Amino acid sequence: MSFDITNKCNFRCLHCYNRSGENPVIAKELTDDEVLEFAYDLANLKLFNFCFCGGEPFLRFELMCKVAEILSASGSMVSFVSNGSLITEEKAKKLLASGVTRGQVSLDGDNPVSYERLRGLEGSFEKAVNAIKILKEVGFKEVDVAFCPTSWNINEVESTFLLCKELGVSGFRVQPLMLLGRGKENAESILPTPLQYRELVKTINLMKEKYMFEEGSTCAVCSLTPSAAHNMNIEWGDPVDHLIRFPTIVEHCSTFAGLKADGSIQVSPYLPITVGNIRRHKFSEYCDKGLARMWEIPKVKELARRVVSVKDMGRSDKAIPTVWFDDDIDLDLIDDNLLGGADERSKTCV
Ligand code: SF4
Numbered sequence: 001m002s003f004d005i006t007n008k009c010n011f012r013c014l015h016c017y018n019r020s021g022e023n024p025v026i027a028k029e030l031t032d033d034e035v036l037e038f039a040y041d042l043a044n045l046k047l048f049n050f051c052f053c054g055g056e057p058f059l060r061f062e063l064m065c066k067v068a069e070i071l072s073a074s075g076s077m078v079s080f081v082s083n084g085s086l087i088t089e090e091k092a093k094k095l096l097a098s099g100v101t102r103g104q105v106s107l108d109g110d111n112p113v114s115y116e117r118l119r120g121l122e123g124s125f126e127k128a129v130n131a132i133k134i135l136k137e138v139g140f141k142e143v144d145v146a147f148c149p150t151s152w153n154i155n156e157v158e159s160t161f162l163l164c165k166e167l168g169v170s171g172f173r174v175q176p177l178m179l180l181g182r183g184k185e186n187a188e189s190i191l192p193t194p195l196q197y198r199e200l201v202k203t204i205n206l207m208k209e210k211y212m213f214e215e216g217s218t219c220a221v222c223s224l225t226p227s228a229a230h231n232m233n234i235e236w237g238d239p240v241d242h243l244i245r246f247p248t249i250v251e252h253c254s255t256f257a258g259l260k261a262d263g264s265i266q267v268s269p270y271l272p273i274t275v276g277n278i279r280r281h282k283f284s285e286y287c288d289k290g291l292a293r294m295w296e297i298p299k300v301k302e303l304a305r306r307v308v309s310v311k312d313m314g315r316s317d318k319a320i321p322t323v324w325f326d327d328d329i330d331l332d333l334i335d336d337n338l339l340g341g342a343d344e345r346s347k348t349c350v
Helices: 032-045 057-073 089-097 112-119 124-138 154-167 181-185 194-211 241-245 283-288 291-296 298-305 344-349
Strands: 002-004 049-053 077-082 100-106 142-147 171-174 233-236 264-266 273-277
Touching (some): 032 057, 057 089, 112 124, 154 171, 291 298
Parallel strands (some): 077 100, 171 233
C-alpha cells in the first residue's frame, strides 16, 4: 500500500506528476488524528508493505514515525520515498528506530547543474547525495534511487548509476517521464525525444549486462565474486503496465491500493477516479466489501482502457477530469454498492 502522507512539498520539480505543493488535495488533507486512526485500522490487516509517498513525507516527520511504529509492530515492511532534502542523521535514526527499513531518494543527474535545473532548488543535489549517505550510515537495509529521464539529463543515466553504486545504493529505478501534472505542463522543454528514449533503453540493457550479476558469478570489472554493494539492481519501470494487467488478468484480486492525502482510495495514481474515502468508512471495511476487486468496476476499466502508453496519460478530454488538476470521479464501493457487497473470494484475496 502507498500513502501520500502529504501533498505539500518544499520543491516544485518541473516533472512532478501529481503537482505536489499545488494540487487540489492539499486543502483537504487528513489530520494527524485521522491518519493515526487509519494506521491502527491497517495494523489489523497486517499489510505486506507500506510506503510513505507524497509530496515530501518528511514535512510530517513526527506523524510518519508514529505510523511507522504502529505498522512495523504489526509485521508490515515500511518504506518511504523522499527528495532527501530534509533528512538529517537524527531523523534517519529515529525513523529506523520506528521500524522503517527502506527508503528511496530521487537523484536525476550526476551533478548539481542538471539535477537542480529540474528540481529548481540550489543546493538540493548535495542534500540528496548526503541523504543517501546518511541513510546508509545509520543502517537502512535498502536505499534505492529513482532517476527521472528528461531531455536534459538522459545522457547521465550511467554516470548517475555509477555515483549511486559508489554510495552503496541497493536499487536504481528509471521510468519514463509521466505526462501528468507539471510533467505535462513542462513537456515541451523536458520530454525526451523517441530517439533519446530508444538510446536510454539500450543503455539500461547494456548497464544490466555490465553491472548486474547472477548469484555466485564473477564481477567483470574487479574479478571478485560480487558483494551486495556490487550487485546493485537496475529497473526500467513501465508505469502503464498495471493499467493493462490489473483490469484484465488480476481484476478479481489486486494486491495494491493507494491512499491519497485527503483519505480517498485511489485505484491508480494515474487515473482520475477514487472508490472510497476513509472519512466515510474504515479502510478495513472497504477491504471486507471487496476492495481487492476494484478493477472489476466498469468505470475503472473504461478509464484504464484509455491509457495504453505514457502519451495517453496527457490526453485532454472534456468529459473526464484531468488527473491531479480536477477533482476525481468520486465513487464509493460501499455507499454505491459497486460490487454488490462482499463475497468470500474477495475476503480471501485481501
Ligand atoms: S517530484 Fe517529489 S520532490 Fe519534486 S515536487 Fe514532486 S513530490 Fe516534491
